[in-house]
Amino acid sequence: MKSAVIVFPGSNCDRDVQIALRRSFGSEPAMVWHGDEDVPDADLIVVPGGFSYGDYLRAGCMAAHSPAMREVVKRAGAGVAVLGICNGFQILCESGLLPGALMRNAGLRFVCRDVHLRVENTETVFTRGYAGGEVLRIPVAHHDGNYAADPETLSRLVNENRIAFRYCDMGGDITEDANPNGSAANIAGILNEAGNVLGMMPHPERLADAALGGTDGRAMFEALAGKIAA
Amino acid sequence: MSASTEITPELVAEHGLTDDEYRNLLTIMGRAPNIVELGIFSVMWSEHCSYKSSRHWLKRLPTEAPWVIQGPGENAGVIDIGDGQAAIFKMESHNHPSFIEPYQGAATGVGGILRDVFTMGARPVANMNALRFGHPDDAKTRHLVSGVVAGIGGYGNCVGVPTVGGECDFHHAYDGNILVNAMTVGIADADRIFYSAAAGIGNAVVYVGSKTGRDGIHGATMASAEFDDDSEEKRPTVQVGDPFTEKLLIEACLELMATDAIVAIQDMGAAGLTSSSVEMASKGEVGIELDMDRVPVREEAMTPYEIMLSESQERMLMVLKPGREDVARAIFEKWELDFAIIGRVTDTQRLVLTEGGETVCDIPVPPLVSEAPLYQRPCAAPPAPAPLPEQTPADDVPIGDALIRLVGSPDLCSRRWIWEQYDHMVMADTVQRPGGDAAVVRVHGTQKGLAITTDCTPRYCYADPVQGGRQTVAEAWRNLTAAGARPLAVTDNLNFGNPERPEIMGQFVGCIDGMAEACSALDFPVVSGNVSLYNETNGSAILPTPAIGGVGVIDDIERMATVALLPDADIFLIGETTGHIGASLWLREIGGLEAGAPPPVDLAAERANGDFIRGCIADGSVNACHDLSGGGLLVALAEMALAGDCGAEIALDPGKTSLPHFCFGEDQGRYLVATADGEDLSVRAKAAGVRITRLGRSNGDALTVAGHPPISLNTLRNAHEGWFPRYMAG
Numbered sequence: 001m002k003s004a005v006i007v008f009p010g011s012n013c014d015r016d017v018q019i020a021l022r023r024s025f026g027s028e029p030a031m032v033w034h035g036d037e038d039v040p041d042a043d044l045i046v047v048p049g050g051f052s053y054g055d056y057l058r059a060g061c062m063a064a065h066s067p068a069m070r071e072v073v074k075r076a077g078a079g080v081a082v083l084g085i086c087n088g089f090q091i092l093c094e095s096g097l098l099p100g101a102l103m104r105n106a107g108l109r110f111v112c113r114d115v116h117l118r119v120e121n122t123e124t125v126f127t128r129g130y131a132g133g134e135v136l137r138i139p140v141a142h143h144d145g146n147y148a149a150d151p152e153t154l155s156r157l158v159n160e161n162r163i164a165f166r167y168c169d170m171g172g173d174i175t176e177d178a179n180p181n182g183s184a185a186n187i188a189g190i191l192n193e194a195g196n197v198l199g200m201m202p203h204p205e206r207l208a209d210a211a212l213g214g215t216d217g218r219a220m221f222e223a224l225a226g227k228i229a230a
Numbered sequence: 231m232s233a234s235t236e237i238t239p240e241l242v243a244e245h246g247l248t249d250d251e252y253r254n255l256l257t258i259m260g261r262a263p264n265i266v267e268l269g270i271f272s273v274m275w276s277e278h279c280s281y282k283s284s285r286h287w288l289k290r291l292p293t294e295a296p297w298v299i300q301g302p303g304e305n306a307g308v309i310d311i312g313d314g315q316a317a318i319f320k321m322e323s324h325n326h327p328s329f330i331e332p333y334q335g336a337a338t339g340v341g342g343i344l345r346d347v348f349t350m351g352a353r354p355v356a357n358m359n360a361l362r363f364g365h366p367d368d369a370k371t372r373h374l375v376s377g378v379v380a381g382i383g384g385y386g387n388c389v390g391v392p393t394v395g396g397e398c399d400f401h402h403a404y405d406g407n408i409l410v411n412a413m414t415v416g417i418a419d420a421d422r423i424f425y426s427a428a429a430g431i432g433n434a435v436v437y438v439g440s441k442t443g444r445d446g447i448h449g450a451t452m453a454s455a456e457f458d459d460d461s462e463e464k465r466p467t468v469q470v471g472d473p474f475t476e477k478l479l480i481e482a483c484l485e486l487m488a489t490d491a492i493v494a495i496q497d498m499g500a501a502g503l504t505s506s507s508v509e510m511a512s513k514g515e516v517g518i519e520l521d522m523d524r525v526p527v528r529e530e531a532m533t534p535y536e537i538m539l540s541e542s543q544e545r546m547l548m549v550l551k552p553g554r555e556d557v558a559r560a561i562f563e564k565w566e567l568d569f570a571i572i573g574r575v576t577d578t579q580r581l582v583l584t585e586g587g588e589t590v591c592d593i594p595v596p597p598l599v600s601e602a603p604l605y606q607r608p609c610a611a612p613p614a615p616a617p618l619p620e621q622t623p624a625d626d627v628p629i630g631d632a633l634i635r636l637v638g639s640p641d642l643c644s645r646r647w648i649w650e651q652y653d654h655m656v657m658a659d660t661v662q663r664p665g666g667d668a669a670v671v672r673v674h675g676t677q678k679g680l681a682i683t684t685d686c687t688p689r690y691c692y693a694d695p696v697q698g699g700r701q702t703v704a705e706a707w708r709n710l711t712a713a714g715a716r717p718l719a720v721t722d723n724l725n726f727g728n729p730e731r732p733e734i735m736g737q738f739v740g741c742i743d744g745m746a747e748a749c750s751a752l753d754f755p756v757v758s759g760n761v762s763l764y765n766e767t768n769g770s771a772i773l774p775t776p777a778i779g780g781v782g783v784i785d786d787i788e789r790m791a792t793v794a795l796l797p798d799a800d801i802f803l804i805g806e807t808t809g810h811i812g813a814s815l816w817l818r819e820i821g822g823l824e825a826g827a828p829p830p831v832d833l834a835a836e837r838a839n840g841d842f843i844r845g846c847i848a849d850g851s852v853n854a855c856h857d858l859s860g861g862g863l864l865v866a867l868a869e870m871a872l873a874g875d876c877g878a879e880i881a882l883d884p885g886k887t888s889l890p891h892f893c894f895g896e897d898q899g900r901y902l903v904a905t906a907d908g909e910d911l912s913v914r915a916k917a918a919g920v921r922i923t924r925l926g927r928s929n930g931d932a933l934t935v936a937g938h939p940p941i942s943l944n945t946l947r948n949a950h951e952g953w954f955p956r957y958m959a960g
Contacts, residue, residue: 009566010474012390016658049656051388054474110383110651141387141653206655211672211787213663 001226003029004042006072008063013049013085013205020205021046024221034066042080044224045072049086049141049203059102059144060090069095081125081224082197086142089189089199098192098199099157100149105142106182112141114214115180117188117202118168121161124191126198129219129228135172136165136216138202140180140188145201147183147190154184164198165189235265245272251603258597266534266583266591271598273448273501273539274508277763280602283729284761287742291756292749297718298757299420305346305497306416307757308423309719311783315673316420317680318352321360321413321723321779323762326457327468328410332377337385337471339412341543344389345497348480349546351424351487352416355657356671357386359396359412360684360723360777364405366640366957371400374408376958381471382412383651388473389480392660393652394669397684400640403692406457406767411723411760413779415682417673424487426496426506428514428549428575433493435507435518435573436555438562439479439545441528442503445469446541456728457767475544475567482565483546491554498545504538506547507573508581512599517578522585526568534583534590549575609739610732615693616825618812624821629864629893630941632820633933636861636894637868638949639819640957647954665873666793667712667857670784679784681715687860688773690828693813695737695774699744700831701898706780707752708857711840712901714790714847715782717752722759722778727771729763737774745776751833752840754780791847791855794874795928799854800908801878803863803923804915805839805900809887815860816894829898835921836899842920843901851911854904864893864935866902867925868946871933877943880926881936893935904928 003021007014014031021029021044030040034052039045052063063069069091076082076097084092092098105111114137119130130136149157157163165188169178174186181201189200204217222228235241242252245268255263255271263271273279281288293301299316300308306320324339340357347354359382364371375398386393391414428435446469486492494514496506503525511518522534532540550558555571562569576582581598583591624632636642649664661679662670668681685706691698703720710717722745727734749755765772784790795801811817812826846852854874858866871877884892905911908924915922932940 010388010477012388012477012656016656019658050390051474051477054388054472054477056474109380110387110653112387112653112655113650139655141655143387203655206658209658211661212655212658213661 001025002027002042003044003046004032004040005029005046005048006032006034006068008034008052008066010052010054011048011050013203017046017048017085017205020208020221024225024227032068034063034068037067037071039068039071039075044081044083045075047084047088047091049088052087052091060087060094063091064094073097076197079196083126084199085203085205086201089201090144092197092199097197098190099153100147102144103146103148104144105146110143111180112139114139115202116168116170116178117165118172118174120163120166124164124195124198125224126220127164129223133172135168137207137214138204138217139206140202142201145181145183147187149184157190160193162191163187164191165200237262237268245269246276247272251275254601258594258601266538267593269535269539270504270591270593273504274598275602279501279505281761282603283605283607283763285604286606287739290742290746292746293755293757295753295755298755301757302759304425305349307719307721308350309757310420314420316418316423317415317781318347318350318418319413319415319721319779319781320346320758321411321721321777322346322760323723323725324410324412325407325725325762325765328378329408331468332374333381334468334470336378336381336410338469338543339410340382340385341471341473341476342499343412343414344391344476345499347414347416348483349424349495349497350418351422352418353484354391354414354416355659356415356669356682357391357393357412358682358684358779360686361396361398362404362409362775363400364408365402366400368405372958372960378410379648379651385471385473387653389477390656392654392656394654394660394671394682395664398645398648401773403773406770407765407772409725409772409775411777413684413721415680415781424492424495426494426510426513428494428510428516428518430493430549431516431575431577433549433552433575434555434571435520435575436548436550436558437525437545437570437572438548439567440472440475440542441526441568442537442540443528443542444532444536444540447536447539456764469541469543471543478565478567479544479546482562482567486558486561489557491550491558493549493551495546495548498547500541502539502541508595508598510547510549511581511595515579517576517580517582517595518573519576519582520573522583522590524570524572526570534585607729607735608732609735612695612733612736612740615813615827618826622817622821622823624816625888625890627820629890629935630938632816632890632894633864633868633941634945634949636816636819636865637946638953640953641815642861642865643953644951645954646951647958661787662713662792667709668715670713670787670790672787677786679787679790681710681713681782681784683709683780684777685709686775686777688775689813689824691741691774691776693828695740696744697828697830699741699776700748701828702776702778703745703748703752703754704831704836704898705859706778707754708840710780710782711844712791712855712857713784714844715784717754717780717782719755719757720778720780722756722776724759724761725765725772725775725777726763727766734771741774741776748833752837789848789850791852793854793856793870795854795870795876795878795904796874797876797929799904799906799928801880801925801928802903802908802911803900803925804843804903804920806835806921807892807895807897807900809884809891809895810897811891811895814894814896816862829896831898839899839901839920842915842918843903846911851907852903852905856902858900858902860896862894862896868933870902871943872947872950875943876928877930877932878926878928879934882925
């Protein structure tokens with residue numbers, strides 16, 4: 001199994017995800033510069049967190065138009081797994097791979113803390129390592145994570161089982177207090193129609209190492225590496 | 231200001247030079263300066279750049295130890311952390327700009343200190359800060375807190391360096407002068423450290439980073455004068471930060487540093503292109519010639535005066551080896567940053583600037599630096615603190631009520647509201663997050679950890695500068711020890727009022743003397759630092775605030791301690807408790823009094839207690855540890871209980887003092903520890919000559935002092951977590 005990470009000017013979680021991938025895949029991910037259209041063959045492409053192009057204009061907007069992203073869109077269409085984390089989620093929305101948009105947090109402030117996520121769909125290459133309804137503890141760190149979409153899109157996401165994670169409390173209940181950013185329906189991560197593209201605001205790569213205080217993010221990378229049977 | 235501007239006495243005064251200083255300038259130049267030269271002397275001889283009031287006294291601070299690779303004098307201090315690696319760190323103030331424009335002032339403070347660290351070849355791995363604001367009731371405080379925190383977060387988060395902790399206090403003395411001190415710690419290979427001394431006659435002098443604009447002209451001069459009612463008008467002198475460019479600059483510089491192209495490198499900080507070029511020429515004992523026409527500018531018709539004095543951010547100056555220009559250019563073009571060869575190294579030891587082929591400045595560098603003014607300003611002993619009354623209004627308040635009020639007071643409540651706005655986890659090495667005694671970041675790819683803390687207790691420094699200076703260093707050492715680290719070195723950020731007032735110089739010298747004693751006794755040298763004077767508005771000075779940033783090493787992060795109390799452990803107090811309530815928070819918050827001498831620091835006991843604790847953490851016999859500071863014993867225990875979500879039952883014997891004084895006094899050199907094997911710990915402490923007292927056991931969901939009603943953790947948590955968000959929502 002091979003993986004690749006797209007690196008933009010201003011990406012800053014590229015190394016963190018590189019380490020998580022190396023650990024689970026047992027091989028080095030290809031680090032692909034945004035200007036390269038030559039994205040190597042990979043079973044998984046990660047669009048990492050950070051502040052691509054300084055979030056100038058709009059978070060993720062400029063990165064979505066980079067040569068590497070044009071190739072990522074093609075690969076996604078061909079069924080390659082694409083994971084966008086934080087700024088990566090914003091980029092996937094801006095590039096049209098996922099519906100909706102990430103607006104400024106409802107509290108208007110940057111928020112960095114552990115949140116709880118309920119796994120809503122375990123039938124994907126990303127989430128099959130989790131049990132249905134399982135509660136994960138994973139950090140968020142963003143200023144623009146407030147997921148918004150029109151009512152029609154939201155009901156499609158629900159009906160097509162495309163919500164991967166929702167913010168919940170420690171016991172798994174979906175409450176307003178558990179929502180760190182005002183996201184519609186407490187959405188923390190969504191899938192495309194085919195289920196091979198996942199965008200999520202929380203950072204699974206940040207709690208994939210016991211020394212950092214938790215390993216709830218690890219099962220995602222293990223599943224993607226094919227270490228967890230489908 | 232054009233080249234033909236006439237140099238009048240008024241113009242000289244506006245540039246902050248005294249008559250004597252100007253006379254010395256004339257001697258050095260042998261003629262009247264032009265406006266560019268006057269501007270350059272003005273910033274180089276400002277308090278901010280020349281340390282003219284403080285230099286003499288700073289020499290008293292110990293700066294050496296076997297593990298010190300580079301002490302003060304470079305962009306940042308460098309210490310050996312073993313395995314061929316070095317930690318590079320410094321703290322620096324951005325006080326004046328942050329008061330005028332809190333978001334940009336704080337943001338560019340972070341940007342500046344990051345550059346000081348990566349210019350030496352280190353990858354920045356952690357940011358910290360030390361913040362002081364005016365009283366919460368002051369009309370401006372909320373706005374300033376909000377802007378400063380957002381600015382620190384906005385910059386650090388984007389750059390992708392975790393902001394892992396810091397401190398934040400409130401006091402009326404900062405109403406007109408807040409303090410924003412930012413610290414960065416980086417890691418480099420010990421044999422790949424970059425310095426600023428230019429060398430190689432004829433080598434290219436290269437400008438990289440952002441273009442130069444008109445922002446920040448005279449920033450260094452502003453930082454060298456008091457504020458008055460017109461200071462708002464100085465808003466245009468505050469620089470604007472671009473953390474995205476900084477991130478690119480970090481990556482581009484580190485990529486270039488991995489080659490062998492660089493001879494010398496220096497960031498453009500205060501006084502921009504002036505101080506960076508003078509510094510490089512002076513250290514290298516060479517001359518530098520710069521062509522103003524080649525400097526990348528973002529505004530039209532900028533004069534040499536403006537170009538040389540601009541404090542535009544995210545810029546660096548380098549000297550490259552011959553023939554390496556193209557390698558360097560390719561890297562900076564990849565990162566879409568400006569790259570321009572703007573001059574060369576000469577053998578003249580002069581700073582020569584040209585514009586349109588004409589010389590517009592020609593200054594001999596050695597006297598510009600060596601003959602910078604140096605003052606031994608008069609000192610007066612600060613007045614003795616107000617005496618402590620026999621009985622205070624706080625003595626009658628039940629200890630439980632006092633505890634709830636203290637943990638919910640502005641200076642002791644949780645800082646979660648602040649640190650949740652900082653990305654403290656990016657880089658995936660933060661193994662102790664904010665909220666404990668020290669933050670700990672893992673040294674990437676190893677099992678080692680760097681423990682980092684910032685500390686200062688200005689109310690002690692005000693009441694007794696010498697004890698306060700000692701305590702500030704001791705507390706930093708203690709915080710690192712409480713995490714299980716070997717404290718190695720400090721950076722200091724000395725914030726004081728107007729040095730032309732003898733009582734302010736008295737505070738400054740007293741604090742330095744106290745710090746020097748503690749640094750020596752604890753083998754904890756100063757390797758870098760910054761002095762910020764003139765923190766006064768209309769003659770009202772801040773409390774003396776010598777902030778300390780301490781760094782230590784943990785050999786194995788599996789063997790570190792946190793403040794979180796675990797169930798079923800014996801709780802012990804280490805150190806001597808006399809119930810010293812002078813200058814305490816209990817006295818101020820519960821009794822409404824700021825009086826009494828601060829607690830004395832016994833440096834021998836400090837060292838013995840700390841060395842004992844460190845050993846117990848390293849061998850795994852102590853699993854939770856917290857140093858006792860503001861609020862004393864009971865506040866520390868409450869913080870441990872909240873962090874671990876575990877209660878405790880303790881019994882206290884106040885001995886010769888009263889129970890409230892025992893609970894809330896701020897005697898120094900003390901720790902609370904929790905251990906599974908209490909008997910063993912007692913025996914070992916006694917053998918080590920360390921005072922140890924068993925207090926009780928951890929368990930349940932309340933804090934109970936025998937003979938007093940239990941206080942539920944929920945009550946404590948609501949008080950502790952409630953103040954900051956409530957205040958900011960105000």
